[in-house]
Amino acid sequence: MQAIKKGYAFDDVLIRPRYSEISPRDTVVATRFSRNIKLNIPIVSANMDTVTEWKMAHFMAQAGGIGIIHRWCSIEEEAEMARKVKRIESAIIDVPYTINANVMTKDASDLMSKRGVSGFPVVDEKKRVIGIITKSDIQFAKSLSVSVKGLMTEKVITAKRGISMEEAKKILIENRIEKLPLMNEDRTLSGLITLKDINRSKNENAAKDIKGRLLVGAAIGSKDEALPRAEALVEAGADVLVIDIAHGHSKAEIETIKLIRKKFPDIEIVGGNVATREGVRDLIRAGADAVKVGIGPGAACTTRTVTGVGVPQLSAIIECSKEAKKYHIPVIADGGIKNSGDVAKAIGAGASTVMIGSLLAGTDESPGEYELEDGKAYKRYRGMASREATEDKMRLDGNDENSYRVPEGKPGKVFYKGAANKVLWEIVGALRQSMGYVGAKTLPNFARKAQFKESSAAGLKESQTRLE
Numbered sequence: 001m002q003a004i005k006k007g008y009a010f011d012d013v014l015i016r017p018r019y020s021e022i023s024p025r026d027t028v029v030a031t032r033f034s035r036n037i038k039l040n041i042p043i044v045s046a047n048m049d050t051v052t053e054w055k056m057a058h059f060m061a062q063a064g065g066i067g068i069i070h071r072w073c074s075i076e077e078e079a080e081m082a083r084k085v086k087r088i089e090s091a092i093i094d095v096p097y098t099i100n101a102n103v104m105t106k107d108a109s110d111l112m113s114k115r116g117v118s119g120f121p122v123v124d125e126k127k128r129v130i131g132i133i134t135k136s137d138i139q140f141a142k143s144l145s146v147s148v149k150g151l152m153t154e155k156v157i158t159a160k161r162g163i164s165m166e167e168a169k170k171i172l173i174e175n176r177i178e179k180l181p182l183m184n185e186d187r188t189l190s191g192l193i194t195l196k197d198i199n200r201s202k203n204e205n206a207a208k209d210i211k212g213r214l215l216v217g218a219a220i221g222s223k224d225e226a227l228p229r230a231e232a233l234v235e236a237g238a239d240v241l242v243i244d245i246a247h248g249h250s251k252a253e254i255e256t257i258k259l260i261r262k263k264f265p266d267i268e269i270v271g272g273n274v275a276t277r278e279g280v281r282d283l284i285r286a287g288a289d290a291v292k293v294g295i296g297p298g299a300a301c302t303t304r305t306v307t308g309v310g311v312p313q314l315s316a317i318i319e320c321s322k323e324a325k326k327y328h329i330p331v332i333a334d335g336g337i338k339n340s341g342d343v344a345k346a347i348g349a350g351a352s353t354v355m356i357g358s359l360l361a362g363t364d365e366s367p368g369e370y371e372l373e374d375g376k377a378y379k380r381y382r383g384m385a386s387r388e389a390t391e392d393k394m395r396l397d398g399n400d401e402n403s404y405r406v407p408e409g410k411p412g413k414v415f416y417k418g419a420a421n422k423v424l425w426e427i428v429g430a431l432r433q434s435m436g437y438v439g440a441k442t443l444p445n446f447a448r449k450a451q452f453k454e455s456s457a458a459g460l461k462e463s464q465t466r467l468e
């Protein structure tokens, strides 16, 4: 008979306190989500239809994390949600409005009001920038019955595409200008940066892409659904595709990762879910930029009771992070987070980020409204492998990949908690305090220094409050 190794869940352990010179206030909780995506907080909202749609994804990115939009909707709906998040705060306008030099100033002025902008780059018939006209040029004009050519500023200050926001801001301020056209080599327009948009997106903690747009992730399935969904999501500007398969260490997942990697060499891909070192290794070798770890720990999961399969989450994170580290690939600990202490344990065990479902499902930013029952407010929360969710998916797009399976999830409800900001503030604040207890200023250092102590049943009881 094979020797049985012990597996630990979050509640089986506590983190040992260590000598510290670190105040929680001075800690840094920035982290890596995937090979090329950095976040300012290590929290990710789950790709579940009772957790993340555009509103949650917007909130998460503004808070410095990332939200993964679920796939329990049509391809168009999911792409539109991703597009919405990308458009909300954009410091670079990719396709700016332009105007022709022959247009009369009066018409240019009307057009500015109509479009809600304060100026236009002026372009010739080959779309090359030949000037810029702004509201202030028009304001001081003697007559509006002249063409734009007569009023525009011909010596336009421009920059190359790819300029950083800091550099762009410096140019705008030094030259006392409002708009900075970004140019291609042939002097055609490649984008526009405005001071107004830079100032609007001052939220320094927000998680953004190189163009200053909020980050957003989106889930795709495997097989027939994967490619068309991926195509629409990449087109919509999603920064990362998360392959949403219950058993990630499978042929279907590996083929999906390879297919997406081949078609979109630059998109970030998260593979999962797995709970073993072999799973991590195979997904990374197939091309994953991050691996999601968790088989059965989720609040709405029944995988372990239905199938007898799973790995206690703390042990899964330790084993998988160790393997992923060999490839410099981050691990996302997915599921089973019941409180802020579990977040600290997941990160202490080696995860770079933590994916959360049930703790965020009861907030204003999750889909749906709260319902009152016996004077208490609840929001709906359901496992995506529940019978109800599988039937909805089949009705939606005829996808019957799970129809023959015994459900591995349950529908239910969670307490309504109000604004997600409060929940996140508590989680991140508590994580900083954990770092203070261990004497770690950064998350990688926290993972290096965290030592776990196994807790007895009495120890677990002792940890819980005994007050009414």
Ligand code: XMP
Binding pocket: 046, 047, 048, 273, 294, 295, 296, 297, 298, 299, 300, 301, 302, 303, 334, 335, 336, 337, 355, 356, 357, 358, 359, 382, 383, 384, 385, 386, 408, 409, 410
């Ligand atoms: P929490 O504990 O944060 O977990 O609510 C969220 C994670 O649970 C997973 N998930 C499922 N697992 N059956 C499962 O076995 C399901 O029906 C199901 N739905 C969600 C998923 O990984 C999610 O991020």
